[in-house]
Amino acid sequence: MTGTKHRHPVPDRARRRAVRALAAQLGVPYSVAARMLAEGRRPVVFAQREQRPFHARVRDTREAVDLPLGRAAHLATRFKTGEPRLRTVLAMLYATVEHEAPALKPAPEELSWVADLGEEAAVDITCGALDQAARLLLDDDTWHLWNRIEAALTAGDLNADPRIRDAARLLGRELRTVSLRSALPAARRTLDALLVV
Template identity: 55%
Template sequence: MTGTHPRRPAPDRARKRAIRALAAELGVAYSVAARLLTSRSGGTVARRRQRFPTGGGEHRAWMFATREQRSFHSRVLDTRTAADLPIGRAAHLVRRFPPLAVASGRLYDGNGREAALAMLYAVVAHESTVPLPTADELAWVAELGEETAVDVTCAALDRAARALLDDDERWRLWPRVEAALAALGEAADRRGRDAALTLGRELRSTSLRSALVGVRHILDAVLVEPFDGSPPGARIRLDGRDGTVLGARWARTGPPVGYEVRLDGGNAVRIVSRDDLDLTPV
């Protein structure tokens, strides 16, 4: 006897870390987060209410309805992609939140969104601004077939990537991207080096600045969901008038502190506190 205790299996450790991450994100007890993450019926991750606006048109409605009816095998394939950093998760989110036409223009749009989002993830990983999910965590959560569970695991990463798009950070973004890709190109992991080559080609050959607004919409949409907030494109009511959410405003932690809103018939974008906004869909 050595007096040592066997280490818990990696999936069990990963699950506990995922629960702790959700508890910290929502500001609830560990036990509450565990119930949210896992249903009582035997391990199926509970799905949160989806509020992403699907827009008009029968084809678009059919597309979203079909996605909700995916088989478990198809959902696992999607979540494996969603847990593959940096390029896989970027590709998953771009497919999950396609361009949306609203009265004031198009949201979630712009050429190169996938590459731009993957570059943001590379910057966060390089600068180590937040603890990144481990390979064990990502592998475990990917096999659940629930994208919400992957979102919980990647919440800190997504939030740090979103912070890079705030107005006071964007002006110095591209030198940070170049530094991150250079470091990724020296990684011991072959997949990391391949990702650096792919993203480096995109950075040199494509103007990605126009994609950043669409990437901002995507990250706002995935981040508001745990707080039952309204993503870009959601229809809301303010001061008795209908309008459209164009974006969210964030503090360092917690739910969105406000929203960017354009009222129907107007051109101005208003910054509205979340407490002053009627988020009941209209």
């Protein structure tokens, strides 16, 4: 025996090393670099997004906490899939989560505070339970999913809060007039990419 220790293989050691190197190179937190690698985003594109002026980042994060329409629009812009109905389907999923599990939505003061930080990662952490619940809706069979969405939009149409009522009416019109089934796989991929870290 030479006395040297054998290093045991550690799963994902190379990926973790790559994430740390990218985080150091871009000057961003580990979680942000991990998300960027998981999404397959190029460092140049990511760096351009992160290096925007603070007020532009805050504008984006304020949109990202505005449920259901703003968060859906933010994610559809952030995770480009080429699916024109992605924003609508995501908004319907978030409206359904808000209706079925209102306790998952953080307090308005918390959402406002985290939005003013201008950090997408902070918003994603705060909205993580909502994002997870929206993704779990997509595991339901399609017929049952559309029934749940329709029930949520019908309830929202009668809500006293004008923000919820207006969103429900807008989404209800979309549900009745447009075929959205083709957007479900894009919504699934988007939420999977969001939740991967």
